Amino acid sequence: MTTPRVLIAGASIAGPATAFWLTRAGFEVTIVEQSPELRRGGNGVDIRSEALTVIDRMGLTADVRDRAMVNRGMRFVDRSDRQRVRFPTAEVENMVGSEDIEITRGDLAQLLYAATESDVEYIFGDTATELNQDDAGVDVTFARTPGRRFDAVVGADGIHSKIRRATFGPEEDFRVFKQHYYAVASIDSTVGEPFWTTFYNEPGRSVALYRDNTGPGLMTFTFHSRAPLSYDYRDIDAQRRLVRAAFADSGWHVPALLDAADAAGDFYFDALDQISMPSWSAGRTALVGDAAYCASPASGAGALLALTGAYRLAGELSRHDSPQDAFHRYENAQRPLVAAKQAHLFTYITVPRSRLGIAARNILLASPIPRMLGRRSSHGASTLADYYSRPIR
Ligand SMILES: Cc1cc2nc3c(=O)[nH]c(=O)nc-3n(C[C@H](O)[C@H](O)[C@H](O)COP(=O)(O)OP(=O)(O)OC[C@H]3O[C@@H](n4cnc5c(N)ncnc54)[C@H](O)[C@@H]3O)c2cc1C
CATH class of the missing domain: 3.50.50.60 (FAD/NAD(P)-binding domain)
Incomplete structure (x- = not known):
């Protein structure tokens, strides 16, 4: 055989x-x-x-x-x-x-x-x-x-x-559209507490940060969207702009984190479908x-x-x-x-x-x-x- x-x-x-x-x-x-x-x-x-x-x-x-x-x-x-x-x-x-x-x-x-x-x-x-x-x-x-x-x-x-x-x-x-999008990128920041995932929420959006005490951590942006967004999955800059638009006028450390997301080489965006x-x-x-x-x-x-x-x-x-x-x-x-x-x-x-x-x-x-x-x-x-x-x- x-x-x-x-x-x-x-x-x-x-x-x-x-x-x-x-x-x-x-x-x-x-x-x-x-x-x-x-x-x-x-x-x-x-x-x-x-x-x-x-x-x-x-x-x-x-x-x-x-x-x-x-x-x-x-x-x-x-x-x-x-x-x-x-x-x-x-x-x-x-x-x-x-x-x-x-x-x-x-x-x-x-x-x-x-x-x-x-x-x-x-x-x-x-x-x-x-x-x-x-x-x-x-x-x-x-x-x-x-x-x-x-x-x-x-x-x-x-x-x-x-x-x-x-x-x-x-x-x-x-x-199956689940009405949420997320973006992940690494971040070198002292925000949050080592070994814990720190979440900041505003209605329909959240930013989460995780880090240990050895090096850069990870940040995740998640937001609700009633309807599917149309974007090119190869166009990373367009995806960064979508995240920026979703988190415009957000408080806490979000403006600085959005700047860091713009600079991150490993920015990853997708729907939570x-x-x-x-x-x-x-x-x-x-x-x-x-x-x-x-x-x-x-x-x-x-x-x-x-x-x-x-x-x-x-x-x-x-x-x-x-x-x-x-x-x-x-x-x-x-x-x-x-x-x-x-x-x-x-x-x-x-x-x-x-x-x-x-x-x-x-x-x-x-x-x-x-x-x-x-x-x-x-x-x-x-x-x-x-x-x-x-x-x-
Ligand atoms: C870069 C990346 C980052 C991720 N980040 C997270 C995260 O932060 N949190 C989370 O919960 N899940 C994340 N996931 C998804 C997670 O890995 C999966 O939910 C789960 O582990 C199931 O894995 P999988 O092997 O079925 O699919 P995936 O992990 O998605 O792997 C699919 C693999 O197939 C490869 N591939 C795609 N198309 C082709 C093709 N045409 N020919 C050959 N190879 C192809 C991809 O490069 C990838 O290596 C991520 C996946 C990837 C690829």
Whole structure:
């Protein structure tokens, strides 16, 4: 029997995690990443609940803990920089019923890359331009690399997935507008408190700053918009102007932070949208992570969904000769978690829409109610099948 060959598009979280498990099951895996090198940057992503189990089964828990960010929680300040309320990470962990390890997206991607680079063929600076599938395989054309045939293709290429567009149709058909936009950039500033995320709110907009005590921190601007904004996703200056317009006349340190955002080389802007699809596969092509079911950064579940989806997709492929059967099983197993996470965005905490909402949020977080809601997580480690009974490392 020939070794099954799988092409994965995207080398962030979902792509390398899928490759990790596929190579352990004997697949030959190629990852194509459009960026010329592993992309750095990104805020912290949360690893908790089933994602902790997946990381543990990969043998990466110690590495993830070594690189974890120390984030003691959220603190909310007013225009005069007075702290109104703080909400420790321990309380979040109590609410979700799981430890929560926060790590920057870039560090997690780097760890997953290091765990796979010797077994996986990585092609950087390229992209699949055409997929032609038949009953026995998929012919893939690349922008630079000569074309090849694979047994299956996995799109792990994020919210703006090209694999999704090529196989299922335009992004607009699957994108769910959630009425918020956000921008992230690094910042060298002494505003805020080390190891805490400091939020400043005005109705329908928030600025959050995180820093430790070693170097530059990160700032995030989030704002509400009733209607979708029209902008060119390649035009970074136009995106900076959108953020400036949304935060015009803001108080606190916002004017200086907007200047810093103008100067930041890693400014990143996007909508807090979700992806919702009736099916995540067609023939021999499947989607995983944000490409299939982005829940938005406001869900705090991007890494959780990417890691569990990768684990399930690869596990089912290793158990079934037919990719279609495997994709069907993957989808059935992963859907409940996706539905639960897409239903819960935290914008009511981070970006209340009115002064009353801001005051109510502060009262809520200072009250015993969050502690009373503790341990209501319904998705424990037990929902993950044990595809690989032998220890991997
Ligand atoms: C630069 C960056 C910064 C981010 N910052 C944050 C953040 O601050 N907070 C947060 O919660 N989430 C952030 N995210 C999203 C977060 O990583 C995801 O929600 C989650 O981890 C799921 O990951 P994913 O692998 O499915 O998708 P993503 O992390 O979006 O990765 C998709 C990968 O596919 C690559 N790619 C895109 N198109 C193609 C193509 N045509 N061909 C080949 N490769 C392609 C991208 O370069 C990227 O490496 C960020 C993502 C990126 C790429």
